[in-house]
Amino acid sequence: MTTTPRWRALTHHHLFWPVAVLVVLLLVNVPFTPDFFSIRMTNGHLHGSLVSIVLFGSPLILVAVGMTLVIATGGIDLSVGAVVAITGALTCSYISDQSDQSALSGVFLAMGIGLLAAVICGLWNGFLVARMGIQPIIATLIIMVAGRGVAQLITDGQIITVNSEPFKMIGGGYWLTLPFSIFVVAVVVAVTVMLTRRTALGLLVESVGGNAEASRLVGIRSRRIKIMVYVFCAVCAGIAGLMISSNTSAADGNNAGLWIELDAILAVVIGGTSLLGGRFSIGGTVVGALVIQTLTTTIYTIGVPTQTNLVFKAAVVIVVCLLQSPKFRAKVFRGKFGTKPGAKGGTGQPAAAPADTAPAPEAAPKMEVS
Amino acid sequence: MLNRRNFLTAAVGVAAAGGLAACAKEDEGSSTSSSGGSGGGKKLTLGFSQVGSESGWRSANTDSVKASAKEAGYNLKFSDAQQKQENQISAIRSFIAQKVDVIAFSPVVVTGWDAVLKEAKAKKIPVVLTDRSVETSDESLYVTLVGSDFTDEGRRAAKILEKVLEKAGHKGAVKIAQLEGTTGAAPAIERAKGFKEVMDADHKDDWKIVVSQTGDFTRAGGKQVMAAFLQSNPDIDVLFAHNDDMGIGAIQAIEAAGKKPGKDILIVTVDGVKDGFVAMSEGKINAIVECNPLLGPQLMEVVQKVKDGETVERWIKTEESDFMQDQAKEVLPSRKY
Numbered sequence: 001m002t003t004t005p006r007w008r009a010l011t012h013h014h015l016f017w018p019v020a021v022l023v024v025l026l027l028v029n030v031p032f033t034p035d036f037f038s039i040r041m042t043n044g045h046l047h048g049s050l051v052s053i054v055l056f057g058s059p060l061i062l063v064a065v066g067m068t069l070v071i072a073t074g075g076i077d078l079s080v081g082a083v084v085a086i087t088g089a090l091t092c093s094y095i096s097d098q099s100d101q102s103a104l105s106g107v108f109l110a111m112g113i114g115l116l117a118a119v120i121c122g123l124w125n126g127f128l129v130a131r132m133g134i135q136p137i138i139a140t141l142i143i144m145v146a147g148r149g150v151a152q153l154i155t156d157g158q159i160i161t162v163n164s165e166p167f168k169m170i171g172g173g174y175w176l177t178l179p180f181s182i183f184v185v186a187v188v189v190a191v192t193v194m195l196t197r198r199t200a201l202g203l204l205v206e207s208v209g210g211n212a213e214a215s216r217l218v219g220i221r222s223r224r225i226k227i228m229v230y231v232f233c234a235v236c237a238g239i240a241g242l243m244i245s246s247n248t249s250a251a252d253g254n255n256a257g258l259w260i261e262l263d264a265i266l267a268v269v270i271g272g273t274s275l276l277g278g279r280f281s282i283g284g285t286v287v288g289a290l291v292i293q294t295l296t297t298t299i300y301t302i303g304v305p306t307q308t309n310l311v312f313k314a315a316v317v318i319v320v321c322l323l324q325s326p327k328f329r330a331k332v333f334r335g336k337f338g339t340k341p342g343a344k345g346g347t348g349q350p351a352a353a354p355a356d357t358a359p360a361p362e363a364a365p366k367m368e369v370s
Numbered sequence: 371m372l373n374r375r376n377f378l379t380a381a382v383g384v385a386a387a388g389g390l391a392a393c394a395k396e397d398e399g400s401s402t403s404s405s406g407g408s409g410g411g412k413k414l415t416l417g418f419s420q421v422g423s424e425s426g427w428r429s430a431n432t433d434s435v436k437a438s439a440k441e442a443g444y445n446l447k448f449s450d451a452q453q454k455q456e457n458q459i460s461a462i463r464s465f466i467a468q469k470v471d472v473i474a475f476s477p478v479v480v481t482g483w484d485a486v487l488k489e490a491k492a493k494k495i496p497v498v499l500t501d502r503s504v505e506t507s508d509e510s511l512y513v514t515l516v517g518s519d520f521t522d523e524g525r526r527a528a529k530i531l532e533k534v535l536e537k538a539g540h541k542g543a544v545k546i547a548q549l550e551g552t553t554g555a556a557p558a559i560e561r562a563k564g565f566k567e568v569m570d571a572d573h574k575d576d577w578k579i580v581v582s583q584t585g586d587f588t589r590a591g592g593k594q595v596m597a598a599f600l601q602s603n604p605d606i607d608v609l610f611a612h613n614d615d616m617g618i619g620a621i622q623a624i625e626a627a628g629k630k631p632g633k634d635i636l637i638v639t640v641d642g643v644k645d646g647f648v649a650m651s652e653g654k655i656n657a658i659v660e661c662n663p664l665l666g667p668q669l670m671e672v673v674q675k676v677k678d679g680e681t682v683e684r685w686i687k688t689e690e691s692d693f694m695q696d697q698a699k700e701v702l703p704s705r706k707y
Binding site for chain 1: 599
C-alpha cells in the first residue's frame with residue numbers, strides 16, 4: 001500500500017484510531033442484527049440501537065469528560081462511582097418525600113441538593129490532593145470506599161422508587177424526538193470544550209499536569225486549578241448520577257455507578273489522553289466512552305455467553321490499547337499506516353508508552369518545564 | 371478488590387465490639403443469677419450472624435428474624451457481617467465464647483467454615499444455617515438449613531409460565547428471553563437450571579430461550595440488556611427475569627420500544643418485592659414466583675426444636691407461594707418489603 005500524504009494526515013489525526021475502532025465495533029453488529037443501523041419512530045420518539053447506545057452511554061460520557069480534566073492535571077478520581085450513587089440517592093429520597101413528586105420546584109430543589117453533595121465531594125477530593133498533598137489515587141479512594149456506604153445510609157439499603165415525570169426527563173425522557181440526555185451531554189461537552197480550548201484554561205490545566213511546581217513558579221495557581229478540576233469532575237459525576245437514577249426512576253445505593261470509574265478511565269485512555277497528565281482530548285474521550293458503550297451493547301446483541309462477557313470485553317480493550325500504541329503499530333504494520341518502524345511520532349497518544357513519542361495534539365502546545 | 375464498605379465496616383465493627391462486650395457482661399450476670407434456679411424458665415439465647423444489608427430483600431430478612439425472636443421471647447444476639455467472612459467468623463467465635471444456646475447464620479460465602487463450626491461443635495452448640503448453604507467435609511457440623519430452594523423457584527417459574535401462556539391464549543412456539551442474575555451467584559445459576567429442567571422435560575419442542583444475558587440483579591442492568599434484546603430479537607414472546615428489579619428495568623425498555631409489557635411480551639419474575647407487585651397490579655408483570663425473606667418464624671420454630679433435642683430435617687424449605695396477575699391487587703397491601 002502506498003501512503004499518500006492525505007492518508008498519512010488522516011491516520012496521524014489523534015482521533016483516527018478511536019473512531020476506527022468505534023466504526024468496526026458498530027459494523028460487527030450488522031451480521032447479527034441486520035437492522036442495527038435502522039432508526040424508527042415509536043410513540044413520537046426515535047428508537048434504535050444507535051439511540052440506545054447514546055442514551056445508555058450518556059452517563060459514562062459525562063463522567064469520562066470530568067475524568068479527562070482530572071487526568072490532564074496528572075491526577076485520577078476514583079470516587080466518581082460513589083458520587084453517582086450519593087447524588088442519585090439524595091435526589092430520589094428527597095423527591096420521594098414530596099407529596100407532589102411531579103412538582104417542578106421540588107424536582108429542581110432535589111437535583112440541587114444532589115449536585116451540592118457532589119460539589120462537596122469534589123471540594124474534599126481537591127482539598128486532599130491540592131492542599132494536603134495526598135496522592136490522588138489515595139485521596140479519592142476515601143470517597144470511593146466510604147461514599148457508597150453513605151449512599152446506602154441515605155436509602156436505608158433499599159431501592160427508592162420515584163414517580164416523577166419531570167425527573168424522568170433528564171435520564172429517560174425524550175425531547176425533539178431524541179433522548180433528553182443527549183442534549184445534556186452536548187451542553188456539558190460544548191461548555192467544557194469552549195472553556196478549555198477557547199480560553200487559556202485548558203492550557204493552564206495541561207501546564208499543571210506537565211509540571212505543577214514549575215507552573216506555580218511561573219505564576220499559575222496550580223492548587224486552585226487542581227481543586228477546580230476535581231469539583232468539575234464531581235459535578236459531571238453528579239449529573240451522571242441524576243441521569244442513571246432518572247433512567248430507571250429509582251435510586252439504588254448498592255449498584256448505581258458501580259465500577260463506572262474504571263470504565264471512565266478506560267474511555268479517557270482510549271480517547272488518547274495520557275495518564276501521565278499534561279495533555280488531553282475531550283473529543284477523544286467522548287469517542288472512547290462511545291466505544292465502551294458500543295462494546296457493551298454488542299455483547300448483548302450478538303449473544304456472547306454470559307460467562308465469557310468479561311473475557312470478550314478484555315480482548316477488545318487489549319486490541320484497542322495496542323492499536324493506540326505507535327510502537328506496536330510500527331512493529332506490526334511496518335509502515336503500512338504511515339508510521340515507519342522506529343520513526344518518531346505516532347498518531348494518538350500511546351496508552352501505556354511514555355509520552356515523549358507523540359506530538360502535542362491540536363492547538364495545545366505542551367508546556368514542559370524541567 | 372476493594373470492599374466498598376470498608377469504612378462503614380470499621381465503624382460498625384467498633385460499635386459491634388462495644389455492643390458484644392456489653393452483651394457478654396449482661397450474660398454473665400444473668401447466668402449467675404439463674405444458676406441457682408437449675409435453668410428453669412431461662413430465656414433461650416440465639417446468636418444470629420447476618421450477611422449484611424445489601425438489598426431490600428436482606429433488610430426484610432433481618433427485620434423478620436429480629437421480630438420473630440422478640441415474639442418467641444428469645445434473647446437474640448444479632449451481628450451484621452457487612453458481607454465479610456472474617457467478620458462472620460469472629461461473630462460466631464464470640465457467640466461460642468458467650469455460650470449461646472443456638473447459633474444461626476447466613477453464610478457470606480460457601481466454603482471455609484469447617485474450623486469455626488468445629489469449635490462450636492466442641493462446645494456442643496448446635497448451628498442452624500439460614501437462606502444459604504455451606505460446603506463442608508463433615509455434615510454433622512450443622513444441624514439444618516432453613517432457606518429457599520432456588521432450583522425449585524426456577525421450576526415454579528416455568529410451571530407458572532404455562533398458566534400465563536394459557537391465560538393469554540398464546541399458541542405455538544414460545545420465544546423466551548432470560549435476564550440472569552449476577553454471573554456465578556447461586557440464585558442465578560439454580561433458577562436458570564430449574565427453569566431449563568422443566569422446559570427440557572415438558573416443552574422441548576415449543577419453548578426456546580432465544581437470548582439470555584446477565585442483568586446483575588439490577589434495574590439499570592435489566593433495562594439496558596432488554597433494550598439490546600429487543601433490537602436483536604424483536605419477536606420475543608416471554609421474558610423470564612431472575613428477580614423483580616431486572617424485570618422492572620426491562621419493562622421500561624419494552625415501553626420505550628413501543629410495546630406493551632404484560633401483553634406483547636409476557637413477563638415472569640422471581641422474588642416478590644413490593645415494587646414487583648406494584649408493577650404486576652398495573653398489569654405489566656404476569657406472574658411472580660415468591661422467594662420469601664420472612665423466614666424468622668420458621669427459624670424460631672427450628673431453633674426451639676434443636677434446643678429441645680428433637681431431630682429436624684436437613685433442609686427446611688421456606689414457605690413460598692406463586693402469584694398470578696389477578697392476585698396482585700389483593701396481595702399488594704400486605705407486602706412488607
